[in-house]
Amino acid sequence: MTLEEQKEQLKKELKDAGIDLFDKIVPIMEISDNKVLSDRFSTGFKVFDEAMDNGFKVGDLAIISGQPGVGKTTFAQTLTYNLCKNEVPCLWFSFEVVVSELKKKFMKMGIDQEFMTYVPRKNISSNVEWIKERIERGLKDFMTKVIFIDMIDNVTPKENKPGDLREQTLKNITKELKDIAIEQEITIVLMVHLKKTDLYKEPDMSDIGYSGGIAQLADYVFMLYKEPTKASKLKKEDISGIFEETPLIVKIEKNRETGKKAYVKTTFNNGKLIQLEENLEETLNKQNYEY
Numbered sequence: 001m002t003l004e005e006q007k008e009q010l011k012k013e014l015k016d017a018g019i020d021l022f023d024k025i026v027p028i029m030e031i032s033d034n035k036v037l038s039d040r041f042s043t044g045f046k047v048f049d050e051a052m053d054n055g056f057k058v059g060d061l062a063i064i065s066g067q068p069g070v071g072k073t074t075f076a077q078t079l080t081y082n083l084c085k086n087e088v089p090c091l092w093f094s095f096e097v098v099v100s101e102l103k104k105k106f107m108k109m110g111i112d113q114e115f116m117t118y119v120p121r122k123n124i125s126s127n128v129e130w131i132k133e134r135i136e137r138g139l140k141d142f143m144t145k146v147i148f149i150d151m152i153d154n155v156t157p158k159e160n161k162p163g164d165l166r167e168q169t170l171k172n173i174t175k176e177l178k179d180i181a182i183e184q185e186i187t188i189v190l191m192v193h194l195k196k197t198d199l200y201k202e203p204d205m206s207d208i209g210y211s212g213g214i215a216q217l218a219d220y221v222f223m224l225y226k227e228p229t230k231a232s233k234l235k236k237e238d239i240s241g242i243f244e245e246t247p248l249i250v251k252i253e254k255n256r257e258t259g260k261k262a263y264v265k266t267t268f269n270n271g272k273l274i275q276l277e278e279n280l281e282e283t284l285n286k287q288n289y290e291y
Contacts, residue, residue, distance in 0.1 A: 041146055041187060044082025045275055051252055051262035052220070056146065058185040061178040061217065063254075065192045065208050066224030067199050071248050071273065072191050073097060074105070075224060076148050078272040079189065080117055081109050083146055089116040091135065091144035095126055095154035096191075108271030118142050127156045128176045135184055144186070149177070151191035152214070171213025178217050190218075200228045205253055221254035227265065247276060 042055040049055045056062065066072050073096065080090045094102050099119050106115065120134050131149070138144035149155065157172040164172070174190070181188045192214055194207045203223045205215040215221055227247040250273070251263045266273040 039145070039185075041083055041088050042086055043079055044085070045250075045264050047262045047264050047275075048252060051255060051258060051260040053257050056187040056220075057257075058145065058187060059182045060187045060219040061174070061181050062187065062189045062220040062222065063192050063208075063214060063218040064189060064222045064224070065194050066203070067194055067197070070199065070224050070226065071268075072224060073150055074268070074271070075222070075248075075250060075266075075273055076150065076189060076191060077102075077105055077109070080146075080148060081106070081111070081272055084111075084116045087116065088146055089118065089138075089142050089144045090146045090148060091138040091142075092117060092119045093123065093126075093131060093134070093147070093149045094119065095123060096150045105271055110270060116142070118144055126154050127158065128173060128180075129158050131155070131177075132180050132184075135180060135186065139184060139186070146187045146189065147181075148189045149191065151193065153193065167210040167213065170210050171217070174214050174217045200226050202249075202251075203253075215254060218254060219256040220252060223251050223253045225249055248273065 039058045040054040040056065042049050043052070064072050064076055080092070083090055092102065097105075102119070106117065111117075118138055124130070135144070135147055138147075152170060152173060155173050155177075157169060158176055160169070177188050177190060180186075193209045194203055195209050197203060197207050203225055205221055208215055208221075225248075227249050247265045247267050249263060249265055252261055255261065265276045267276055
């Protein structure tokens, strides 16, 4: 019997005997500094890392939100690319885009055979319990530390309760995923739709669809929207042909770690987002767009 198996057997025996070594009140100074406090994963964007005190940490639940088609998946893949460059293995659950298309997008970014991103061979379920089992397998086999789920609308909670409204269901899913992030000592990044608003309007957390529970439980909320331009003001009803050329603004709307907001202006390059300016907040404060 391995050491891990012996530990699990001892835990079971203690639990069966009604003894829980963790169910105690102890002085805070007896709590050891563990991975939850030390492990950090850089986003690859200097402004965000500074605002987040050096990036994501294990136990975090991050939300990426924006209008359909604005670039949520591309931003998530860019984060994945940056994390893998820093040797942080990632696991993707792609319920919006087929895995072969996801692979093509990563290849466009310039990945190689050593790219440390993993996926279930087939999504046979979207239940949180099934996702948790795959996360545990990814940790065991590949030490995957950052988990991307695209997107929450496709996920089902462990238990569907009759009569639950959509807002409550999404809150339950978010809570279950947050619990998994803490329990497994990983970071989970979850993509979420916005309510239907102007593509060029700077969104906030109240614009998240069924926002109450989702935003409340998140450690970070990233919002994506297109930079307002003269063209966008004149052509709100027809934005065809200017989507790719218009810079995409990514902002940290919620930051439980430090409370700091941060903005990054990006553009599309070789399939990923690259930063155009380091300090966008000052630029935004000087601008006065009329809608």
